[in-house]
Amino acid sequence: MNEHVEAATPRPTFTPMAQRFRGFLPVVVDVETGGFDCNRHALLEIAAIPVEMDDNGLLYPGQTASAHVIPAEGTEIDPKSLEVTGIVLDHPFRLAKPEREALEHVFVPVRAAMKKYNCQRAILVGHNAHFDLNFVNATVNRSGHKRNPFHPFSVFDTVTLAGVAYGQTVLARAVQAAGFPWDASEAHSAVYDTEQTARLFCKIVNAWPTSPLA
Numbered sequence: 537m538n539e540h541v542e543a544a545t546p547r548p549t550f551t552p553m554a555q556r557f558r559g560f561l562p563v564v565v566d567v568e569t570g571g572f573d574c575n576r577h578a579l580l581e582i583a584a585i586p587v588e589m590d591d592n593g594l595l596y597p598g599q600t601a602s603a604h605v606i607p608a609e610g611t612e613i614d615p616k617s618l619e620v621t622g623i624v625l626d627h628p629f630r631l632a633k634p635e636r637e638a639l640e641h642v643f644v645p646v647r648a649a650m651k652k653y654n655c656q657r658a659i660l661v662g663h664n665a666h667f668d669l670n671f672v673n674a675t676v677n678r679s680g681h682k683r684n685p686f687h688p689f690s691v692f693d694t695v696t697l698a699g700v701a702y703g704q705t706v707l708a709r710a711v712q713a714a715g716f717p718w719d720a721s722e723a724h725s726a727v728y729d730t731e732q733t734a735r736l737f738c739k740i741v742n743a744w745p746t747s748p749l750a
Contacts, residue, residue, distance in 0.1 A: 553589045553653035561655035562587040562692055563646050563685075564597070564734040565662050566726045567671045568621045570613030574667075574674040577614065578607035579635060580623055581726035582672070584642045585734045586649035587661070594742050597734035601645045602727045603638035604630050608678055621724045636679035639672075646685045658685040663707045663733050665691035694736050701740045707732065714739045 553561065564585045571577030583602035587595050607613060607625070624630065633641060646658050662668040669691055676684045698710035708718045711732050716739075722728040 551653045551655075552593055554655050556589070556593075557655075557659065559656040560659040560687065560690075561646075561650050561653055561657070562595075562661045562737065563649070563658045564730050564737060565660050565665075565668045565672065566730040566733060567668050568623060568724065568726045569671055570607065570611065570617050572667075574670040576612055577617070578611035579605045579638075579671055579675045580607065580613075580621070580625075581605060582638060582642055583726035583730040584646055585730055586646055586658075587734065587738065588649070589653070593746070595738040597731065597738060598649060599645065600727055600731060601642045602730075603641045604632035605638045605675075606632045606634050608635050608675075634679075635675050636681055639675060639679060639681050639684075643681075643683060643685055647683070650685060657687050659687050659690055659692060661692040661694065661733065661737050663694045663710075663729070663736075665693040665695075692737070694733055694740070697740045698736060701743070707736075711736050 564587065566583050567579055568581035569577050569579055581602070581604055583600055585600050586598040588598040589595055650658055660669045660672070669686065672684070672686060673688065694710065695705050698713070699705045702710055702713035704710040704713045707729065708720065708723065711718050714736050716732065716735055718732070
């Protein structure tokens with residue numbers, strides 16, 4: 537062995553974040569869509585927030601990554617969905633991206649956070665999380681994206697967490713029960729709903745006992 541070749545510094549096997557969730561990094565996601573069928577309706581907005589951990593082991597929301605999405609060819613949009621979300625598809629400042637580009641814009645900071653905390657996979661956190669995950673998976677498959685960081689079927693759902701913690705399952709009521717303000721005029725945008733869900737998730741997890749239940 538060449539004496540002048542320094543041994544590579546080993547990458548740490550565990551970090552407190554990786555230990556907290558069995559190697560998973562929680563990433564809060566919200567999507568706005570053209571309907572309820574992930575295989576038929578278009579993805580219109582996506583936002584994601586990797587969850588961070590401070591030196592005391594407390595969780596807090598990281599930076600938001602988001603994208604408006606150009607409806608993929610062959611997908612449908614129910615006008616009633618646009619009435620709920622308020623999305624104007626031809627708005628000059630929408631600056632929407634094709635599906636694959638939009639996914640990569642959101643996935644890059646997720647992969648960076650996974651590397652930071654030495655986590656093996658990201659796990660999607662959402663309010664009715666399987667809805668969001670189904671649309672992410674469908675868009676990944678449709679666009680041919682090869683580097684989806686999310687676990688294919690496991691999620692953390694804040695509907696369940698908020699139901700246990702506060703007796704509330706509607707996002708607006710759960711956020712208010714957690715002590716945060718809620719602006720109904722901002723709701724149903726991917727960024728706003730993701731940021732509120734992230735605050736809710738961190739508040740509930742941080743209040744959980746640090747030692748396992750007997």
